[in-house]
Amino acid sequence: MLRSVRRRRPLRHAVLATVVLATPATLAAAPAAPAAQAPPPRPAGIGDPLFPHLGNPGYDVLGYDIALTYRGRNDTPLAARTEITARATDRLPRLNLDFTHGTVRDVTVNGRPAAHARAGEDLVVTPARTLYPGEPVRIAVRHTSDPRGGGGGWIRTRDGLAMANQADAAHRVFPGNDHPADKARFTFRVTAPKDLTVVANGVRLARERAGARTTWTYRTAHPMATELAQVSIGRSAVLRGKGPHGLPLRHVVPERDRRSARPVVDRTPAQIAWMERYVGRYPLESYGVLSVDAPLNFALETQTLSVFGRDFLRAAAKYPKRAEGVFVHELAHQWFGNSVTPRRWSDLWLNEGHATWYEALFTDERHDRGSLVRRMRSAYEQSDGWRKDGGPPAAPRRPTAGGQLELFRPVVYDGSALVLYALRQEIGATAFGKLERTWVTRHRDGTAGTADFVALASEVAGRDLEDFLHAWLYDERTPPMPGHPGWKPAKPAR
Incomplete structure (x- = not known):
């Protein structure tokens, strides 16, 4: 993301999944739990340290x-129906x-029909009978989706709507299991x-016109976290193209x-080809830039x-060298964060650190030779202060209520890219490159966390890197930088 366009990360940050059907014998054998035994409606969560009430235990979502x-006004709730297909993992x-x-x-x-009640930011559903592990669960909710108000989710643009669900706002748009661990x-x-x-x-699967309305149908070919969902509605042009290996490109602009x-968007194939040199083939079914007609102060994968604001694309047309690193940052997230998704929100450094790393590396190679080392030295000097303010890269401090933006501090951007620079200094560029390619291949379409990255780094390097990376990821003070004994952190302000 562009440094001058501060990435806003908590904004920035029918659902039907087909499963094996239970047989009549199975249903008959499953005793119905008396209603009196059901616990009172209350919020749940999967225990994420940063967002403890996000996600829900007891089932695995397979599809939405x-x-x-949308009736043409972005200040009016949309009629909606969400169907979720899942499999029960616990007695429910x-x-x-x-x-x-x-x-x-x-x-x-x-x-x-199922009873339902609100508890906090949860919708608590009581099915007609208790569900048991392994059973299919098909939940259909008729609801509204309200674009009014703050807090993330829908962005109201000048000509319609778009989404910005990161980190914890998808459930302001549709019901679901709103945690990246359940793709x-x-x-x-x-x-x-x-x-x-x-x-x-x-x-896009279909576009069907009926009178004055058109129904558009889209489907993902790969699993996705709820925070990455996107629907854009507006007076838009779709600019199509081809990327490496015939990858379909579609850019959506006013x-x-x-x-x-x-x-601006015609630079995308070269950006993808550059990323593929370092981490392998683009991992998803299509790619493109979405320019929304709204005054955004962030970019978002x-x-x-x-997603970029219209003003940013207009500035990028005038100053392409300044902006191109930001496009690469968001592109890198398609590998780091989207294809390989963090298991917990404290693993966010794996998303933002990598995206910032490739942004800096691209700028160094293409536009400003020597800028990578200068940027990393500057980050090193500020790292102790960033850790003091927001926690170390892999243990960020929990945001206060309503303060999701606090999660997206400098320590998860340049402070986390600094960890990757230190690792490359320690194990060498060849081993580091192998680690990066193996990471996005081994965990493609899945979730992975910090412990997985440390284990893979040790495997690729052929030696135990647990202590080395633990210090860089969890210590309150920044460790010495390999290969740069003269680098010194500045003293944090009191």
């Missing part, structure tokens, strides 16, 4: 099918979904006035920017679409 109806007399900021009309579980495939069915264009993650944006 989200239908939205009740189950929780993360959902707030919308009205729920009704809920069914496996086709039967799933998504289908979006969006109905909008026929003069508007709708894009979403993945590949209609009036169709010509001016073309030179959503899966297959990187």
Whole structure:
């Protein structure tokens, strides 16, 4: 992300998954739990240290099918239906979904009406009978999706809507298991006035016009975390192209920017080819830039679409060398954060550190030779202060209530890229390159955490790097930089 465009990370930060059906004998053998035994409705969570109420235990989501109806006004709630296909992993007399900021009309579980209640930012659902481990779970929720108010989720643009769900705002748009540890495939069915264009993650399957409205259907080919979901509705032009290996490219820009944006987005194939030199083939089904007509002060990776404000793309047309590193930053997230997703939010350094690293490396190679070392030395000098303010890279301090932006401090950007620079200094560029390619290949389409990265680094290097990386990732003070004995951290301000 561009340094002058401060990445805002907490904004910046029918659902149906097919599973094995239970047999009648299985259902008959499963005793129904008396209603009196069900616990009272209460918020749940999977225990993430930074967002303890995000995610829900007891089931694994396999797929989302989200239908939205947009009637042409972005200050009015959208009618919505979310169908979730999952598999129970625990005994479930009740189950929780993360959902707030919308009205729920009704809920069914496996086709039967289910009671529902609100508890905090959870929707607590009581199915007609208790669910048991291994059973399929099909949850359908009819609700509204409200673009009004702050807190993330929908962005109201001048001509429609787009999404910015990171880190904890997807459940302001649709009900689900809103934690990156539970990835799933998504289908979006969006109905909008026929003069508007709708894009979403993945590949378009259909566009069907009925009178004054058009319904657009998109589906992802790879599993995705809820915070990476994207639907854009507006007066947009879709600029198409081809990337390396015939990769489909689709860039979505305001209609009036169709010509001016073309030179900017036409740099994308070369940026992808540059990334592939270092980490291997692009891991998803398509890619593109999404320019939204809103005054954004951040850039954001959503899966297959990187989000930028219209003003940033206009500035990029005038000053391409300054902006290109930001495009590479968001592109790098398609490998680091999207394809390989953090298991916990404290693993965020793996996303932002890598994206910042490749941003800096690209700028050094293409536009400003020597800038990588200068940037890392500057980061080293400030690192102790960043750790004091926000915690070390792999143990960031928990945001205060409503202060999600606090999670996206400098320590997870340049402070975490500094960890990768130190590791490359320690094991050498060849081993570091092998580590990076192995990381995104071994964990493709999955989740992985800090311990996984440390273990793989040791494996690739052929020696135990636990102590070395623990100091860089968890210590309050920045360790000495290998190969640069003259580098000294500045004293943190009192």
